[in-house]
Amino acid sequence: MIPTNEVLAHHPREENWQPFLALATQEVFEIMLGSKLEPVSPNGPQTPVTQFTAMVGLAGQLCGVLSLRCSTQSATRMACKMLGLGPNEVDQHMWDAVGEVCNMVAGNFKNKLVGLSEHCMLSVPTVITGADYCLHSLADGGSLEVVLIFEGEPIVVALELHT
Amino acid sequence: MSKIRTLIVDDSSVMRKIVERSLRQAGLDLDKVLEAGNGAEALGLLRDNSVDLILCDINMPVMDGLEFVRQLQQTGGAAGVPIVMITTEGSESHVVQALSCGARGYIRKPFTADQVKEHVIPVLGGKA
Numbered sequence: 507m508i509p510t511n512e513v514l515a516h517h518p519r520e521e522n523w524q525p526f527l528a529l530a531t532q533e534v535f536e537i538m539l540g541s542k543l544e545p546v547s548p549n550g551p552q553t554p555v556t557q558f559t560a561m562v563g564l565a566g567q568l569c570g571v572l573s574l575r576c577s578t579q580s581a582t583r584m585a586c587k588m589l590g591l592g593p594n595e596v597d598q599h600m601w602d603a604v605g606e607v608c609n610m611v612a613g614n615f616k617n618k619l620v621g622l623s624e625h626c627m628l629s630v631p632t633v634i635t636g637a638d639y640c641l642h643s644l645a646d647g648g649s650l651e652v653v654l655i656f657e658g659e660p661i662v663v664a665l666e667l668h669t
Numbered sequence: 670m671s672k673i674r675t676l677i678v679d680d681s682s683v684m685r686k687i688v689e690r691s692l693r694q695a696g697l698d699l700d701k702v703l704e705a706g707n708g709a710e711a712l713g714l715l716r717d718n719s720v721d722l723i724l725c726d727i728n729m730p731v732m733d734g735l736e737f738v739r740q741l742q743q744t745g746g747a748a749g750v751p752i753v754m755i756t757t758e759g760s761e762s763h764v765v766q767a768l769s770c771g772a773r774g775y776i777r778k779p780f781t782a783d784q785v786k787e788h789v790i791p792v793l794g795g796k797a
Contacts, residue, residue: 534779588683602682603683610779613777628728628757
C-alpha cells in the first residue's frame with residue numbers, strides 16, 4: 507500500500523486536483539448525457555439556485571465527500587437526457603439521475619489520481635432535495651470546487667477532504 | 670442470432686435503463702430484461718428465471734456486486750451465464766477481484782454504447 511503522504515506528494519491537493527475534478531465532470535456529462543459543459547462566464551450566473559444536492563462519500567487514502575449541487579431545472583434536464591424522456595415524464599427519476607451523475611463523477615475523478623484509486627472506496631450516493639438545509643461536514647483537509655455551465659445553468663461540484 | 674434474456678443489476682433505476690438502451694444500441698436483440706436493485710434481489714430473480722447475460726454494478730446496498738457474483742459461483746446458480754461488471758470502481762484491484770469471482774468482463778462508468786458492445790458481444794459467443 508502506498509503511504510498517504512507519498513500519494514499526496516504526487517498530487518498536491520488544491521493546486522493540481524481542480525483540473526482533474528473539472529475533467530472528470532465534463533467527461534461524465536459528455537459521455538452519459540451528450541452535453542458539453544462550458545466554463546462559467548464572468549457575466550453569467552456563478553452559482554445555481556440549489557434544489558438538488560447529491561453526495562458520495564470517499565473512504566480510505568482519499569477520505570471526504572464529493573457533492574454535486576444544481577437547480578431543479580438542471581436535475582430535470584439530466585434525467586431527460588439520461589433516459590431519453592420528456593420533462594413531464596422524469597419526476598420520479600430526478601434524484602436518481604443526479605445521484606448517479608455524482609457517483610460517476612466521484613469514480614471518474616478518483617480513477618484519474620494515480621495511486622489513489624486502489625485505496626479509496628466510494629459510498630452509494632445520497633441525494634437531498636430542497637434548499638433549506640445546512641451541511642455540516644467534518645472535513646478538515648481543505649476543499650475544492652468547480653462551477654460549470656450545463657445547458658445555460660451553473661452546476662457546482664465540490665470535494666471536501668478529511669486529513 | 671437468438672434473442673438475449675438479460676438481467677441488469679444496479680441500485681440506480683436510471684442506470685438500469687441506460688444499460689438496457691446501450692445493449693440495444695450495441696445491436697443486441699433483447700428478449701426479456703429483468704432488473705434488480707442489488708445482489709440479493711438478483712439472486713431471488715435467478716431462482717425463478719433463466720437468463721443469457723448478467724450486467725452488474727459493484728457498489729450497491731444490501732448485497733454488492735462482488736458478493737453477488739461470489740454467491741452465484743458458490744451455489745452454481747446461472748452456471749455458464751456470462752457476467753459483465755459495469756461500475757465506477759475502476760481500480761485494477763477491483764477488476765482482478767471481479768474477474769477472480771467469476772465475472773467475464775468489466776466496463777467502467779462512464780461508458781459508451783461502443784464500449785458495451787466491445788465487452789459484451791465477445792462473452793456471448795454464438796448467441797449474439
